[in-house]
Amino acid sequence: MGMFDKKSQPENPEIAECDRQLAALEARRREMYFNIGRTYAGQNTAESAKGTPYGEFMQELEKVDRNKDFYEKRRLALQGLRKCEKCGNILVLDSAFCNKCGEKLEALFQGEETGQKVCSRCGTPYAEGTAFCTNCGNKLA
Ligand SMILES: [Zn+2]
Numbered sequence: 068m069g070m071f072d073k074k075s076q077p078e079n080p081e082i083a084e085c086d087r088q089l090a091a092l093e094a095r096r097r098e099m100y101f102n103i104g105r106t107y108a109g110q111n112t113a114e115s116a117k118g119t120p121y122g123e124f125m126q127e128l129e130k131v132d133r134n135k136d137f138y139e140k141r142r143l144a145l146q147g148l149r150k151c152e153k154c155g156n157i158l159v160l161d162s163a164f165c166n167k168c169g170e171k172l173e174a175l176f177q178g179e180e181t182g183q184k185v186c187s188r189c190g191t192p193y194a195e196g197t198a199f200c201t202n203c204g205n206k207l208a
């Protein structure tokens with residue numbers, strides 16, 4: 068076994084070093100892609116990206132953000148809480164006004180969320196024709 072055979076083995080420390088460098092550079096590359104995307108998303112909307120190569124991605128991002136917002140609100144509502152959209156204060160779910168900034172609190176959920184009809188009070192999905200929310204008893208529209 069000469070030098071030549073040894074170099075083709077994966078345990079060759081110089082090859083291993085190349086692999087380490089390549090893995091680190093690939094990770095850095097992904098990080099840069101992420102930064103480029105985040106910068107673009109911070110300066111555009113699904114509307115402004117329409118017709119560009121980013122249009123579909125921006126549309127999907129807005130949908131993901133809407134759903135994320137829904138699950139964050141629903142998670143709090145299931146604990147009997149809600150967040151004031153204006154100041155971020157956490158309040159009792161049925162509060163009419165924010166006790167910190169005085170903001171009037173509207174229905175937490177409206178109509179459809181994540182493609183389903185949901186209770187306006189707690190966000191629990193319901194089937195058409197159901198009269199009361201199975202989770203909180205709220206009268207359904
Ligand atoms: Zn507030």
Ligand SMILES: [Zn+2]
Nearest residue numbers: 186189200203
């Ligand atoms: Zn409910």
